Amino acid sequence: MKAPLITVENLCMDFDGNRVLKNISFEIGEGEILGIIGRSGAGKTVLMHLIRGVEQPPTSGKIIYHMAACPSCEHMDVGSSAGKACPHCAGKLEPLDVDLWEERNENLKRRVMRRTAIMFQRTFALYGDDRVIENVLHALDDIGYPPEKAINRAADLIDQVKLSHRMMHIARDLSGGEKQRVVLARQLAKEPVMLFADEPTGTLDPGTAKIVHAMLNDAAKNNNMGIVVTSHFSQVIEDVADRAILLVDGKIAKIGAPKEVITEFMKGYDDTEKFDETELGDNIVVARDLVKRYISVDRGVVKAVNGVTFEVAAKEIFGIIGKSGAGKTTLSGIMAGLIEPTSGEINVRIGDEWIDMTKPGIDQRGRATGYIGLLHQEYDLFPHRTVLDNLTDAIGLEFPKELAMRKALVTLKMAGFTEDKSKEILDRMPGQLSEGERHRVALAQVLIREPRIVILDEPTGTMDPITKVDVKHSIMHSREEMDETFIVVSHDMDFVRDICDRLALMRGGKIVQIGKTNEVLAALTEEEKKVMGQPKA
Structure with a gap:
């Protein structure tokens, strides 16, 4: 391992009398990517927050940053830079260990945190109405970057995350993976020595996630930047990490090579519960020739949903799949009553009556929405x-x-x-x-x-494999015991294969195939398999 950047010593954390981190000790080297994997609730996010120096201090233990500090100004760099000239003044960098949570070190802690950055899993934190380059310029302005050099620096950063072809696009019009790369460019603008990536690709499709993973690897290599990545997806750790830690109930269960840690993590993965075939009821949702058009400043008229026709039966688990931008989320919003279609029909059966979802009012759409539940991927x-x-x-x-x-x-x-x-x-x-x-x-x-109808938009994006099985079983039990109807919008091909009775495959706002789950999955193009992932045998 390279020179240590961070040392964690006997770290413990309590919440309401419950110990959630138990004697955690490890080191992170300069330029190393450390993966932290574990089930939901294992303590990954709590550990990351403590290493970042945010929220409340640990119950006991230490987090020490090994830095090089300039005695003449507030600049700090990695410890191996000791003896080099400060890039901001005439001083010489001197070695300095900073105990992050020591109360008397508040000023040093602030200086250390200035050299760190964070990527969250769902909050893109972009200026939605501004262009990509303007978002990066904002980040440079925040750190006082010389205005006369900012444009070139912003362009370099956008090129580094391979988004030069989207430089002038409005941020809100980008795909999820593109937004996450803009976030990375904004964080790299800070020139951090340490980047924290908390489930950075949990809600992205597999193909897009691999692009972001490559960006993280390049960023660590090109900037000699340490990275901590938390995830419960083994593929993320395998793609990104040099070394990995498995957390189980707040303890380090294993630390070492990513593949060895992942093998240990996957022990206990069991999906043997069987369910009887469900007898479906009469149709509960019927859509005919649904269209939803938007006006985009950059792209003109966008047909997010373009002439869609389908039916969903009561107690059915109906899946909607497709690449990013295919129209899945817009269609789910129309079904939930949140988006009004431009044209076409969509009717929902409540009791023995059919409700026209295209008509507003308490006796029409308003009556039906009380019986429709929506879990959006950007839930709060x-x-x-x-x-x-x-x-x-x-x-x-x-x-x-x-x-x-x-x-x-x-x-x-x-x-x-x-x-x-x-x-x-x-x-x-x-x-x-x-x-x-x-x-x-x-x-x-x-x-x-x-609700009578539950719409789940990317329901497994932040769930570990074992929890995903729990939720799958919960949905199946809800269907059996409560006569629930589920509409699942997902890029998780394993999940939809295991849970859905039928699938609708969307491309360019249209449903191009609808039918039994295995039949539709077999019709995926090679590009779709690459982007969305191919179900495991």
């Missing part, structure tokens, strides 16, 4: 309300306390939590949960409303 929870509050009164469900807890526990189990874990998290705030746990709480928030 109330950050200052407990899990129990998020599931009940925060969304307008007024139950007596005892009934609220009972209902919440039942619903959390439906969303993939064990009974003990459900009880444990009821009084926690969302910030005290892992991203995968927050995702499942958001799913429970949808299910607790007792």
Whole structure:
């Protein structure tokens, strides 16, 4: 390993009397990419926050950054730069170890954190109405980069993340993978010595994720930058990391070569539960010639949904698949009543009556939306309300306390939590949960409303393989026990293969094939298999 950049010593962290990190010790070398893998709730995000120096301090232990500091100004660099000239003044860099959470080191901590950057898993944090190059220029302005050199520097950064062909595009019009690369360019503008990537590609399709993984590898190599990547996807760790750590219940279960750590992580992966074939009911959703057009400044008229016709039966698990930009999310928004189609028909059966979803009003679309639940990939929870509050009164469900807890526990189990874990998290705030746990709480928030139709937009994007099985089983049980109908929008081909009765394949806003799951998956083009991933045998 190269010279150490960070040393973590006997780190422990408690929340509400529960120890979530237990005597964690390891080192990160300069320019090393360290992967941290584990199930949802294993402690990955908590560990990353502590190493970043944000939120609350650890219960015990140390996090030491090995830096080189200029005595004449506030510049800091990696420890191996000691003895070199400061790039900002005439000083000479001197070695300095900074205990990040030592109270008297607050000024040093601030200087260290200035040399770090973060990529979150779902929050792109871009100026949506500004162009790509303007977003990068904002980042350069934030660090006081000389204005006369900023344009060239911004162009270099955009080229580094291979987005020169999107330089003048409006940020909100980019795909998810393109947005994530703009985020990376903005973070590289800070010239960090350490980048934290928290599930950076969890909601991206496999092909796009590989592009972002390559960007991270290039960034570490070209900038001698250390990276910590947290994920519960073995492919992310395999693609990106030089070395990996497996966290299990807040402890390091294994540390070493990524493949060895992944092998250990996948032990216990079991998907042997069988379900009886379900007898489907009559149609509950019928769409005819649906069209949704948008006007884009850059692209003119965009036909996000272009003449779509399909039907969904009661108790069916119906999947919608396709590459990014195929129109999947727009179609799901129309079905949920959030987006009004430009033309065409879509009707939803509530009881014995058909509701026209193209017509606004309490007796039309408004009546149906109360029975349709949507879990969007950009879901959000109330950050200052407990899990129990998020599931009940925060969304307008007024139950007596005892009934609220009972209902919440039942619903959390439906969303993939064990009974003990459900009880444990009821009084926690969302910030005290892992991203995968927050995702499942958001799913429970949808299910607790007792919808007749549940629309899941990328439901497994932040879930580890074992949790994914739990959620799959929860959906199957919900279908069997509560007569739920599910519409699943996903790029996870293994998930849709295992769970969906039928699939609709979208290309360019159209449904090009609809039918039994295996038949549609067999019709994927080689490019679609490469981008979305091919189901494992």
